[in-house]
Amino acid sequence: MMQQKTEKENTSEKILTTAFECLSANGYANVSMRNIADGAGVALSQLAYYYRNKEKLFSEVINRMMDQYLNEIEATLKSTVDEKERITSLVRYFKDLNRNNPKLLRLFIDFTAQALWIPSFRQQLDHLFNAITEIIRKNLSGNAAAINKSLHGYSDKSIATLIFGALFGTSIQIILGSDQDSAFESLNLAENLLY
Amino acid sequence: MMQQKTEKENTSEKILTTAFECLSANGYANVSMRNIADGAGVALSQLAYYYRNKEKLFSEVINRMMDQYLNEIEATLKSTVDEKERITSLVRYFKDLNRNNPKLLRLFIDFTAQALWIPSFRQQLDHLFNAITEIIRKNLSGNAAAINKSLHGYSDKSIATLIFGALFGTSIQIILGSDQDSAFESLNLAENLLY
DNA sequence: TATTTGTTCGGACGTCCGTTCTAATTATAT
DNA sequence: ATATAATTAGAACGGACGTCCGAACAAATA
Numbered sequence A, B: 001m002m003q004q005k006t007e008k009e010n011t012s013e014k015i016l017t018t019a020f021e022c023l024s025a026n027g028y029a030n031v032s033m034r035n036i037a038d039g040a041g042v043a044l045s046q047l048a049y050y051y052r053n054k055e056k057l058f059s060e061v062i063n064r065m066m067d068q069y070l071n072e073i074e075a076t077l078k079s080t081v082d083e084k085e086r087i088t089s090l091v092r093y094f095k096d097l098n099r100n101n102p103k104l105l106r107l108f109i110d111f112t113a114q115a116l117w118i119p120s121f122r123q124q125l126d127h128l129f130n131a132i133t134e135i136i137r138k139n140l141s142g143n144a145a146a147i148n149k150s151l152h153g154y155s156d157k158s159i160a161t162l163i164f165g166a167l168f169g170t171s172i173q174i175i176l177g178s179d180q181d182s183a184f185e186s187l188n189l190a191e192n193l194l195y
Numbered sequence C: 001t002a003t004t005t006g007t008t009c010g011g012a013c014g015t016c017c018g019t020t021c022t023a024a025t026t027a028t029a030t
Numbered sequence D: 001a002t003a004t005a006a007t008t009a010g011a012a013c014g015g016a017c018g019t020c021c022g023a024a025c026a027a028a029t030a
Helices: A004-028 A035-038 A042-053 A053-078 A084-101 A101-113 A119-138 A140-150 A156-176 A181-193 B003-028 B035-040 B044-051 B054-078 B083-100 B102-114 B121-137 B143-151 B156-176 B180-193
Strands: none
Touching: A004 A035, A004 A042, A004 A053, A004 A101, A004 B121, A004 B180, A035 A042, A042 A053, A053 A101, A053 A119, A053 A140, A084 A119, A084 A156, A084 A181, A084 B035, A101 A156, A101 B102, A101 B156, A119 A156, A119 B054, A119 B156, A140 B044, A156 B121, A156 B156, A156 B180, A181 B156, B003 B035, B003 B044, B035 B044, B044 B054, B044 B102, B054 B083, B054 B102, B054 B121, B083 B102, B083 B121, B102 B121, B102 B156, B121 B143, B121 B156, B143 B156, B156 B180
């Protein structure tokens, strides 16, 4: 029946959104399956029923976030007509993330650390890194030329990796540092440098 | 007596070095006090005797590393006579870390994630971030001038934060990515960009 | 030697964890 | 209505965890 099917989707979905909230607020190691079950208002065994185990559940949370935000990034870039401004708008997207969505950044930083020790997470994160740097690489256009004017022999991929590294590394300092405003200025600096 | 004092230092020291090995190999969440006690060949209760609890023990491990490597960095920079080369040699130091001391980088990445949830770790990491960016800031000399030739209004601190962010973020990609060599090229690129 | 002080040890406590199992309930199909 | 499958709830399992305690031991003092 329709009713039952939507109920089911609601249950699995509620688990997933609750898992995101718990994980982004407390981190993978500090969140138990019981926390999530209680938060979602479902029985503990439901988590295993829909997602098998904790690792797969977290993996699914990350997958959702990856899909959503990679699409957002691509959409943002496509809507930027001036090619030279595309990298700039990407930096702006990162600034928005820091300002308005620190939960997501915390989730990804925590996931990054987990990926050090859990092979399946590592593979998933590698995919994310490649997707992001590939997006950057495709939108370098003018920037790469400017860089290669003075330096030679560096691939677009290396440039993209460095740019993403700067954005990611600076975001970590913003999230964790004591004077976040000062660190945030570094993203403004990055935006101007890349224009 | 002398004998007894060195014995004591040996025990506490053995715990500390074993803790470093365990933590850099498996991460804070995956290492138990029993693992460390077994690895060091001492009784479990010795860990509490010398370091009170797990959090303090890890904190002490990090403190040691901070002292050691901050000193190494300062020494490296002081031995670089040409002022314009100092940032370059700092990037080289980071490259060495990626090549020869991935254990340490893993430890710091894991510690960074823990700092998201544990206040005392966060404070400690903030201190480390400030120390590193301050070192970079003091040694900018020519670089800042070059940047400020085209851009105005950005403090040396912002520049230093961005540089460290780039080094840290790129290192994370090197440690976790599947093609590490390609990511490593980004550090070479950073070195050339900053010269 | 007797006493005090600093170490070391093994073990136990209570708690929380992820996972699994069984029984009950509900929906679907015959 | 009855049988079959899907879904739910709750309890229980075995294990690992950080922490704590009291006894045993060694060293230093006097």
